[in-house]
Amino acid sequence: MRFLRIVKFDFGNIFKNSTLLISNTVIPLILIGLMGFVTQSFFGNGIMSSYDYYGVSMVILSALLIIMTATNAFMEGRVKQANIRMIYAPIPKFEIYLSKIISTYILGTLAFSSILIIGQYFFYINYGGTNLPYILLIVNMLVLFGSCFGTMMCCLLGDEEKASSISQLPVLLFSAFGGIFFSVYGLGKMVAAISCLSPVRWIMECAFRIIYDNDFALLLPVTFSLLGASIVCIVICQLTFKPEEFTC
């Protein structure tokens, strides 16, 4: 019960923060619309329009950027002060960071599931039609991983600003080499080979295979890798989170 109360409070904190709320709901839709519109002329009347491509890629990018929400939920100035009170209370330390992970995850799941559903049924973006649940699952796992990763970075670095600015870098790098902004094959064979190292690329490919080929070969590997990575992040949180070093 006590833990649920903490989660509820943390969730409320994110929900009341309008910047976080907007960046997880409206901004992804704007990004899809803009990128789709801007690149419209590169796409023809084939099976995939520019909105279909950026609908998938921008949702993946925004879902990864939930890391920023997680770092904010954990170590933003106002939240920090409340955390210090909890640190003094006789509760196990995992309740503190786990509640941030869970509250971020709940918000992210709600937000991105609605974006996918709205995108498919109101804006006619191809998210797989009847295969939509699988795309929901992947994005869901991605949000979980982002929440865990952001919280882990906070535990490691002990500072919101550091955590969010440093974790942005791998996200940008993997996204650029994962085909989020442009097709990796456009840069030649070498870059296409490098892109195999980017997890983002596999998530994109997994999504496209499900949507366009009904091919689920990558679904389980991607899901379990993300789940495994999330668990690793939580373990690192438990090992590195030192409440006694927590300062305002």
Place this chain on the structure above:
Amino acid sequence: MLSLIKNKFLRIPEKLHILIIAVIVMPLFIGAAIFFSGHFMTSYKIAFITDQAVSIPENEAMRINKMNEAPTASSLAMGEYNAFVETNKNGEFTVTTLNDESDKKAIQTFFETGKLPEINKTEQRGTGTNILGFVLVVALMQGVALTTFYPDDRNNATFKRILTSPAESKQYLAAQGIFTFIGLYVPTFTAIAITKIIFGAEIGFGLGTLAILLVILTSLATAFSLFMASIMNRNISLATSGISIVTCIMAGCFFSFTGDSEVLDVISNILPQKAFMAMSQTVENGASFQEFAGALSYIFLWIIVLGVAGNVVTKRKIKKGVY
């Protein structure tokens, strides 16, 4: 004023990560972007699906893989292939592609006649302008990270103490602006100069022209980050990144586009980034000063408005006793 500037530099060690990102990581990103932008493939990658021994015409703009079965549709989506070409018994070709109609026709014609028709693509943007478009996005997002001392000082009540000294908020903001400007300008210029001089990358401008264009670009980013840091209290960096990315896409910093949406046209014409991109293109085309004077003064207007607005907001908040 001088001691205010000095103070910023002396405090670098406490924010070392931000400086490392600004001075090392971002320039690397910019360098990589320049390097790769020169390597964009202009050829079509085509899967030619046939079980007959058909001779295929050769052309360097077409990289054709012959195979018996069609690859998956997702390989088109991922861009592994630009098109599938299938033959039927009568020797007719069917082209399946995600590209636009003119590309589809070009491929069709190539397979039927063995010759590639002249492709009249819309006027391509110069390399230099493409690079500056990317740098502009990075600078706008990075500027706020370098302005971090200002919101920090407010949160720690240091700002209040500075204001009780003879220093004015105007001077404080100016000092912060100079710090941000240097932190943005020096690494960016060095990165582009190094990729040009050492790696011989094509950047479309002479170094002198580049230096001047970067002054304008960095001033805009500095004014914007001062403005954002003044009007917002929390989540400044997140909000700034969001605004920067959305407006930069609209202004065509990533892709130049010609849409038929009037609303978007009106909005994007207001944006200073659009004026900057237009000016950069004119400069790259080698036009005279008169031709971009309008765009230039428009950008300056934005810089001044953003700077003054930041100042006024800060003054007002001080009067209200917010800090």
